[in-house]
Amino acid sequence: MAAVEMGEPAEAKDGRRFRVGAVIEVEGATMAVVPWDPEGGAPEELTVNGVEITFAFKDPTTGIAYYWADPDESEITPVEKPREGGAFVYTRDRWHPVQVTGVGPKDVYLAMPESAIPMPGDAGAPVYQGNGVIGVLTFLFTEDDVIGRAVRLDHIIERAEKLIDMIKEETRRRGLRMCRR
Numbered sequence: 001m002a003a004v005e006m007g008e009p010a011e012a013k014d015g016r017r018f019r020v021g022a023v024i025e026v027e028g029a030t031m032a033v034v035p036w037d038p039e040g041g042a043p044e045e046l047t048v049n050g051v052e053i054t055f056a057f058k059d060p061t062t063g064i065a066y067y068w069a070d071p072d073e074s075e076i077t078p079v080e081k082p083r084e085g086g087a088f089v090y091t092r093d094r095w096h097p098v099q100v101t102g103v104g105p106k107d108v109y110l111a112m113p114e115s116a117i118p119m120p121g122d123a124g125a126p127v128y129q130g131n132g133v134i135g136v137l138t139f140l141f142t143e144d145d146v147i148g149r150a151v152r153l154d155h156i157i158e159r160a161e162k163l164i165d166m167i168k169e170e171t172r173r174r175g176l177r178m179c180r181r
Helices: 153-180
Strands: 009-012 017-019 022-026 029-035 045-048 051-059 064-068 085-091 094-103 107-111 126-129 132-142 146-152
Touching: 017 029, 022 153, 029 045, 029 051, 029 132, 029 153, 051 153, 064 153, 085 132, 094 126, 094 146, 107 132, 132 153, 146 153
Parallel strands: none
Antiparallel strands: 009 017, 009 045, 022 029, 029 064, 045 051, 051 064, 085 094, 085 126, 094 107, 107 146, 126 132, 132 146
């Protein structure tokens, strides 16, 4: 078992707790996917099973922060395309059955039993369907039913690729400006 893998708890130095939603590979880099707290921000470092992962960048459109992870200490998460029907969410340190009630281009909508309601530290819980993770739990709404929203993992990967390309381009442009001076 790898130290950094989907579903594992992650803790910041200030005591805030998160959950690794997935571990992805983007342009040769291994990255842990963790939602960031809009109020407290994304911690510079998180510890997962004794292994430190370091903040790389965050995506304000998805609410996801990306952390550099050592490939030798990590297990890449299998990705699955979401569909309506049965799935599982990893909250309260175990898998709970849920229903995917809707699939959008960026999000997956879930109906879940009360037993699956995320507790503190469950933000970022992976949503598993078929043979892989379809999304990372980011929001929960409750009225008469327990409804959740997960950002699709394939969308998270696409966004990471775009953000890395933007960072590379900005770095290249800044390098050119420095050379011209």
